Amino acid sequence: MKLETFALLLLLLIALFAGWYLFENDIEKLLNSEPTSVRVPEGQAPGAGVEKSPQRIPIPPRHPVPRPAKPTATPAAQPVAPPFPQSLDEADAYLQERLPQLISNRKLLILLDLRYFIQKLVVIIDQLPEKEIPRQHLPITPPEPGFVTVGSGEQRTIGKRNAARYLPYVELVEAVPDKLLLHLYQGLYPLFQQAYRETSDSGGYFNDRLIEVIDNLLQTPEPPEPIRVVRHVRRFRYVDDLLESRSAGQKILLRMGVENARRIKQKLQRFRQGLIRED
8 A cells, every 4th residue: 555545544534533523522512411520549630640541432321301491480379489509509598498388388398407408318319229328418307216116026027107107208208299399300400410420439420320229219029017027236127038138228118118118109100200201
């Protein structure tokens, strides 16, 4: 091959690669997706070092979140919704104003801890499919102490009255209508994504993770009641090893009782359908 022909072929390949790269990046802009973050080792400034690692091509989310639709005119009898916050620093004040407009039952509102609410909610949701959750980051006040069991020794079962401890939390989940909850989530999603990037090592998208978590919770079994438990150190564990091996989120639903768990799963299923429908 002549030198001129080889040089022409090389330039052609470079031009094709450059065109492909620019096209991919333009597509990412149209999808309004965020690039996967790259962590910089501690003590090393960005760009430090002799060799640079290859640039990573951004991966779009599996389930992108659309921007919320413009709200319709608010009836005169209802308070005007405040604009969505633009930073996590503004989120707590927004929720403190907005949630009382959506949830009239003040007894349910006091269950929420609105300090760093989005950040804590992201951490807890991310950990629900795992074996343990960081209880110090709960965005709600936990149920009153007093896990209700019947029996003694190793012959204990979860008491029927234990489900009543979780009933206010079920009512809290159901308090905001499905469409309004989806609208609220869409409007706040940039902040959920920011909090997820700051607290997770995955470098992915919070909405993708949320759908994974919902799918895990929806797989919670409904074993025959009453469920046998046994005291283990300072807590109770399930006698059935298959139940005890379940994720932290699934075991929470099991403790709620079958009726409460069904109501929670119905809400989650409708919310998931709204997220997928909006892809």
